[in-house]
Amino acid sequence: MASDVVLELTDIEAGYGKAALVLRGLSVQVRRGEVVCLVGPNGAGKSTVLKVASGLLKPRSGSITLNGTDVTGRSPQELLRAGLSHVLQGHSVFREMTVEENVMLGGYSVADQSSLRERCDFVKSVFPVVAERWTSTAGLLSGGQQKQVEFARALIVRPDVVLLDEPSMGLDPKRTTTVFEQVARMRDAGVAVLLVEQNARRALEMADIGCVLDLGRVFATGPAAELLADPKLSDLYLGGRPATA
Numbered sequence: 001m002a003s004d005v006v007l008e009l010t011d012i013e014a015g016y017g018k019a020a021l022v023l024r025g026l027s028v029q030v031r032r033g034e035v036v037c038l039v040g041p042n043g044a045g046k047s048t049v050l051k052v053a054s055g056l057l058k059p060r061s062g063s064i065t066l067n068g069t070d071v072t073g074r075s076p077q078e079l080l081r082a083g084l085s086h087v088l089q090g091h092s093v094f095r096e097m098t099v100e101e102n103v104m105l106g107g108y109s110v111a112d113q114s115s116l117r118e119r120c121d122f123v124k125s126v127f128p129v130v131a132e133r134w135t136s137t138a139g140l141l142s143g144g145q146q147k148q149v150e151f152a153r154a155l156i157v158r159p160d161v162v163l164l165d166e167p168s169m170g171l172d173p174k175r176t177t178t179v180f181e182q183v184a185r186m187r188d189a190g191v192a193v194l195l196v197e198q199n200a201r202r203a204l205e206m207a208d209i210g211c212v213l214d215l216g217r218v219f220a221t222g223p224a225a226e227l228l229a230d231p232k233l234s235d236l237y238l239g240g241r242p243a244t245a
């Protein structure tokens with residue numbers, strides 16, 4: 001395994017209860033400073049990959065390694081301590097609380113106050129809106145800005161890898177652009193990002209690596225720009241080819 005691989009899922013089989021398998025031998029790698037974007041049709045298993053990676057769902061077979069250590073079967077809390085943060089689908093900002101209070105909820109496990117202060121400075125440097133609105137009530141921020149508060153909460157523990165489940169959900173195109181810019185800033189700050197997106201074409205324009213899932217397997221993977229340029233993938237999975245001028 002290359003040393004820059006932060007998270008690796010290998011030959012994962014997973015499902016819910018006694019129901020049929022959702023993931024059928026899926027493998028994916030995420031490297032430091034890289035955004036890997038999972039796309040594919042509804043029900044392909046994209047969110048299930050994130051649940052397996054974060055310990056919310058135990059795989060029936062296969063392995064998960066984090067920074068080269070086998071962490072298969074560990075709980076979400078253990079994985080958080082080991083360097084993996086998961087930003088769930090939907091909105092998890094507490095609207096009545098300030099931005100600071102929301103971000104600090106993520107830092108409850110950081111006992112050392114000076115290291116917590118240093119981490120605050122770090123998230124403020126990654127997300128300028130969070131710094132500017134630090135004392136504001138979170139409910140007064142726009143949907144895209146609230147997403148940045150969720151990202152900051154995930155980054156306060158300074159994880160090696162962040163899992164993002166549909167961060168653009170419910171946002172208009174302009175705010176989606178802003179949110180994808182913030183995902184790129186996390187990557188540029190050295191974090192590995194594994195992202196699930198319905199907004200496949202626009203997410204792949206920002207991502208480094210794309211991974212097309214279908215029926216619980218990886219149908220195609222490679223540099224995101226190459227997937228975007230593939231006419232067959234465009235027609236099947238990316239909502240058709242963009243109109244040419």
Ligand SMILES: Nc1ncnc2c1ncn2[C@@H]1O[C@H](COP(=O)(O)OP(=O)(O)OP(=O)(O)O)[C@@H](O)[C@H]1O
Pocket residue numbers: 016019022040041042043044045046047048049198
């Ligand atoms: N908690 C659950 N219990 C039982 N089945 C589930 C559960 N969550 C998901 N599934 C099933 O697993 C399959 C894959 O779901 P998943 O949410 O991973 O797909 P997805 O690719 O993220 O889809 P979407 O794009 O619609 O969010 C679906 O058939 C879904 O019905």
